[in-house]
Amino acid sequence: MKAIRSMLFVLIALVILVSVVGCQPKQPTGPATIRVLTMEQAGPTVDEMNSIVAEFNKANPDIKVEIEYVAYDALHDKITTAMASNPPAYDVFLGDDIWYAEFAKSGYALDVTDRISKDMHDKIFPAAWDITTVNSKVYGMPWLLDEKYFFYNEDLLKQAGFDAPPSTWEELLAQSKVLKDQGVVEYPMVWSWGQYEAAICDWVILLYGNGGSLVDDKGAPAFNSPVGVKTLSWMVQTIDDGYTNPASISYVEEDVRNVFSQGNAAFAVNWTYMYDLVNFNDKESKVTGKIKMALMPGFEGSGAQSASINGSMGFSVAATSPNPDAAWKYIEFLTSESIQNQYSAHLLPMRSTSYDGENLTKLEAYTPANAVTVPMFNEQFPFAHVRPKVAYYPEASKALQLALQEALTKQKTPEQALNDAAAKWVDLAK
């Protein structure tokens, strides 16, 4: 028995030794490696992001940036998992507006309030700073200033005899009816109503465009109001009437883009990036030159002329990164005025100075898409709404996604589904 005991002792000692040695952080040698986690979706393409990294690495021989891409829907979970190790798997990550409350509470994102110069602060839109600011502390640089826009296929509309896009959702239904009855297009509308965050974004547009809101002044859920129920019922009805492509229930933004690019929808709602790809990219689109953007419609008599969703994102330094200064340097480079202007086809600049006088003319001339998206941004952004900044947002959002899906697939009535989700939100806030 003694033998077994001593054997066990040796064994335990070995295990401890192995785990201690295995956990020692490696001492950095040579250039500091900055690992960046970002997404491949809505925004600059991978090629564009890679060339920004190459430019930075060339200018900074003492820093080596390595960049990694995931889909938007994997981003949040990848960040929070990476932050569990020390040092973290990434030094810089792209965070969505809706996660910053959680990142601030958990301490994952570095407080960079002191690193923001007055000049930087004043030049960038206040709405952009709102993305990364929680309780008046700044947790990152705003980067992807984006909102959803209303797109229409002018060619299809003309075939049905319409010269102008709809300015209300009611008008849109009337046009859809003609488009469908005349056989111009089978399903005039395509949406991203799959069980993803994308569904929440589309829902916010319709809800606020109908005079509703997600939460009231005290932060309590308000989406299950009569207006909310009416809006969700409207969504269900457009599927029943065949105006909305029924596959929308399983779609995300890329599916919307693919359907719209094939000319299989007359109306679509999507982020900025779609305009360039659908209207100018022959390889990706069959309808180049036929796509226009217009102010997002609102519902008649709701008091809301238009409404959109603010889907902006920011870049943050991981709080436990061993190289916060190098990491911040890269973020500063990525968000600098010249880089922002250079890559503005898929990503609009966030400095208000980029939209003034001579700069605006220059910005609009950078790419063919900019001539349309830049003025559109100025017109639509005042109507963009943010989702609640709460630490439990991912779980609250999943509950609301489920409610929308339950109503769209007719598992529950819109009223029942929204009331259940609202009850969950109240629980989560406790």
Add this chain to the structure above:
Amino acid sequence: MQRKRTLAQQDMLVGFALILPSFLIILGISLQPILSTLYLSLFEVPRGINLQNTFVGLGNYISLLSEPIFWATIGRTFYFTVISVGTELVLGLAIAQLIHAHPPGWQFLRTSLIIPWAVPTIVNGTMWRWIYNADYGALNGLLFQLGLIDKYIPWLTRPDMAMNLVILADIWHSVPFIALILQAALATLPPDLEEAASVDGATAIQYFWFIRLPLLRPAILVALIIRTVEAFRAFDLIYVITNGGPANGTVTISFLTYLEMFSFGHAGRGSALSFLISLFTLTLAFIYIRMLYRPEEK
């Protein structure tokens, strides 16, 4: 010569020394994670840096077991497992027998069978997501060309249909595995049994039912255990094809665990779910072994 240890003790010592490396590996990669999962499942774990865990005892388990969403998820997981493994077994057995009959080109058939199995699940999922796409997917294209449908069908928009389509993707991926195992087992069966049976006047069905199937039982057991445990933990196909939608229609127990653990940051509840999955799969394996390894067949 004052050796204290007897021969038996020496043997034991050598034995321990020999199993030590494998024991260490098992301890490191299997026992330690399971034990820390069990430990973590007894706490409420806040998400963040330098935060304290709160001991809640069996609180996570109790709250999970009292939630309807948990039981709905268990129901869906069983549905997924039973339908997918059951179909795979029947199809796999049929394909194995087909190959065993050595039709012309059987070697080509056997080799090409490996392809679906060799495709990584994520790639498989992405492929089926495209196939099922309502507007430009191959499934609608095929059925439309064949004249079986006159209008494209939005496949993944009904919870029950979405579940069955995910199961179909899983079957496509896993049938080859069962077919290959059973085909290998068939190849080892002594041919004289078949001759004896035919001399005695047994029909093909009798031969299959009373001779071949009982002899295949150990191979079926192995295939069933592996596949049931895999199907019970199905995650990647669902994550890629439906993301749990529509309306949670494809949320299985592993997907729920992923949501709790990684999306919502409830490491305690997530660990409790993981541990429950282990318990379920262990029980399943136990039942199979009792059912299929009958004592007289030792």
